[in-house]
Amino acid sequence: MTNTAINFEYIERAKRGEFDLGWLKDNKSEWGTKPTISKIGLTLRDISYGSYGDVPDNPKLRTMAPRGSDIDPDVPDMGYTVNTKMEVWSDNLLDLYEEAVSRQWSATRDIPWNQLPELPSDIEHSICQLATLLSEVEMVAADFPAKWLWRINHDFVEAKMFLCTQVMDEARHTEVFRKRALANGGGLGKAKAVVEQFLKLILDAQSYDEGSALMHLLGEGIVLSIFRAGEFLSPSDVEKRIFRLCMQDEARHVAYGTMHLKYRLERDPSIAEDFHAYLDKGEELMTVLFTTPEVIEPMAILAAGGIKQAEEVGVFAADILRQRIVEEYLARCDKAGLPRRKRINLPAEMLTGIATDD
Template sequence: MTPEASVDLAGLGFTEGAHLLVQRALDGLPPGGRVTVHGRDPALRVHLPAWARGRGHRVESTDDGVAVVVRGDADDARWRGAERAGLAEPEDLRGRPPASWGLGVRGALLEKGGPEPMFDLDDKDLVWADIAPKLYAQAAARQWDPEQAVPWSAEFTLPPDVEAAVVQVMTYLVENEQAALIVPARFVGRIHPHFREVVQLLAVQMADEARHMSVFARRALLRGTEMGTSSAGGRSSLFTLVTESDFALASFLLSVLGEGTFVDLLAFLEHTAPDPVTRRICRLAGRDERRHVVFGMAHLAHQSTVDPGLKDRLRAAIHHRHDALMDTAGLNADVFDALVVLAAGSWAPDDIAAGHRRVQELQHVMDQGRQRRLVRLGFHADEAAALSALHTRNFM
């Protein structure tokens, strides 16, 4: 017997969504199945046949508000050869998704045909870290609004030279965060959407850096109208990050070495900040930056399990960057002096001496942190110390 169904559209017309009810009735039938359609819309006799033809179905009659639609097999043919783009959960990632999946959603049924965009970062081992989905969820939940989270209206007055030191440090921070935004931006469009949690995490990381740039610049101009100085050596150091085209090496240089060191700097600034605004923005930015470091470490730890040559490439990247920056002056002297002023808290000779020691201690803390991260990535302690010593004197 021919499978049959019926649907009553009442006064609903095809310009108002009647096709949804008809299609729902047809979906339960095989090709050749018949749906009796009842409806009062006067345009039904025109709209129903036109819609049915476009879907490969046939209408037998449209008399007195009643029509019979015979299901064709066009919809079945359309999805014949369709491919499921893997499974939806990140635990079931395909190691190397095909280009034919393109921009299709992971786990969706993909109609045959369509564009096949090329994503050169299409291998799980090149981009993945098992912690990525959890980190993305955490990052999305911990976004903060500068207007609400920072006490911009707090009353404080700093001596002009202390304020100038804050402005100089804030200028330096903005400059570094600009590079930290550009680096992931260069890779987001190259990663296969199958690994969407990594794309999402990098997108939030870019949002973090954009917000950091905004708050650091706003603090720099909170009491004046001019930013501080920018050294050629500092910009050269950052440029080596921006031009790195290898995702693993860029993550290593930026997140593991640079941002790891940056976290120590932000913690130092939070402790020595002479005002509540500076203290708060350094605390909030440091929290974000620690998350960036966690992903960089996790990604490289994953890649090291499948790429026995990774350590050699990481080692070479450090040496290459050191050689490229050998003739630069390193950290902007104005930044170093500003850090000393903030750490000193006054212009008394003993306080300046103490401030200078604290900045040197900061550099030691940065070095120790880099060494620990290098050891976690598989380097021997002695080599980790030697490699850390080659890291740019510009901190990032």
Template sequence: MSEQIETSDRGDVNDLDAILAITNTDVDEAVHAVRDNADAIFTWDYEKGKRPALNKLYEKAKGAQWNGETDLDWSIDVDQEALVEQVGVANGPEDLMAFGIDIYGTVLEGWGHAEWKEHQIQTQNWSLSQFLHGEQGALVCTAKIVETVPWIDAKYYAATQVMDEARHVEVFAKYLDTKLSGHYPINTHLGLLLDDIITDSRWDMTYLGMQIMVEGLALAAFGMAHQTTPDPLLKQLLRYVMSDEARHVAFGVLSLKEFYDDLSEAELFERQEFAFEAAMRMRNRFLQQEVWERLGVDVKDAIKIFAKPDEVKNQDPFQQLLFSKIVPNCKKLGLLDANDGWLRKRFDTLGVMQFEFADNTGEEYLAFDAVTADREAAGA
């Protein structure tokens, strides 16, 4: 085991050249095929409720369906430029100094209000585009879980999640098409992560990659966007999507807890490695390299100013917050501490271990249920 850990303990995870060498090779592709390497599993054991927590989640999901066309107020006019101004736009290097970011002497020193405004608009287009692509990843992964998970209660629940994810793809696509000013192709690191998850033949890896890692991060990222956007339509959309996502992460935690309790340390190590590689891909996706490309700025020069991935310890509180759901959920699954705390040590290098004692989503999902709360408030 120790030999296995050593070989995977690579020192290159913060190498910016290596990270940026990975680029999207075909941004114009219309479809993308990935072999999913898994058997479709029938079960003849139809006894419902053998796993009461999953059954409860399934009943909850049936009652919490919403309609992306009619439950959101699409008549709200979104003036992207005005909203960006409302949030606040930098006018030059002195404004960034207030946040401790020194751009004097860099490629961005000459940027004024117009350039920073365009940067914020492109960042929003990019972020919503990645949310959209991630949602399609979830749609495909959950359809795979329906096929591959051996438990009837989990197949039932996963079927509701397929519907949820279709709705999420639908509403993000509509918001991008009708309210924003441009699309981006899938970020190369996010694309590779989705490929890795789908390619793996083991049914629990789909859960670990999608429900725990991607959706755990999405729940935190949507929460931040929900707090900061002044757009009432996007706020409402994110609130409803988060209601579903909290349930999806809970589905992952509840299913994997049972399965991982019976795994050996060697088997758990494979899951720890998978989780850490997923975390690295997600961290790298937030470098937003495609935004700098579109703005005509040297990507490496720009990223060095903001992201500093070559620093050993991540100091960015926003990036850290993205892990606020992932860390307690990995702890609940026993992944932090297996194999002498292998994953705990690696998450510590990312500066995210302060979330270890945050609520795990297996228990807190009800707190996110905005759909039921709105219906009760409306007396429905």
């Protein structure tokens, strides 16, 4: 008899009050051990003790059974394909998850939409075009983790949970920029093929390694730098608030990506060349993005404060922003243990002011 068949004999015994109680006697867990509860509440770190906190490098099973539970010997295989811890893990995962669930916000309620001022047409056009771009790119950072989530072994459940928070964060980012484009009488601008090509590169990645490097490290890194620049890109306090709230979320995604790559490379340095190759490809498209008017010009106009001013200082402002994006990206690569300063695949004219020695 398989354990999915109905056990009629058991039904008869149970009627007589003869319980099995095997589940009670077999319990091998740390019965009687209590976690120490943190000041903020019971955290994932608090319950990571004993067998519960022991995340195997190479789980033997491909099951959804909770890590640390007593598992039936004939549980079905779920078909997971990401079965080594170093493929998804990072040392900051548990804390990032806690932060993510405690800092959720609402794009409906937490943005003072009714305080949006009437803006000059060139500024409204620019913020709408930037919001179009951001609304477009944000959702890939939900689609990519969602595509890989079910393939990740359940023993890495904290990684899966963190990626779930990222999916929710990105839904909200897509929402808030879509709302900004429509909120002030402007509307959506132009969606460019080159942007879609970059998103496709992430979505079509052959491995979680490849997609995570392109997305968490490169793509979201660029977006984080743009959010950070929100102080001088925002025409009003409403956009400042939007950028600030998105920045909190985005910083978590990039912090995961950076520390995950570090974790990965420390355990298997031989794979560094593969990551270099993924980023070579990604940087090629980054170069094209930096020369796409729909990407660069709205930011230049916003930074300069209008088209007229942009004619004088816009190129300079765009250069500063690009420099900041590239420098922050290279700093993240350094931190992850994948120095790319000598190797970065950007034309020399885009590297002025950037340290290109490791």
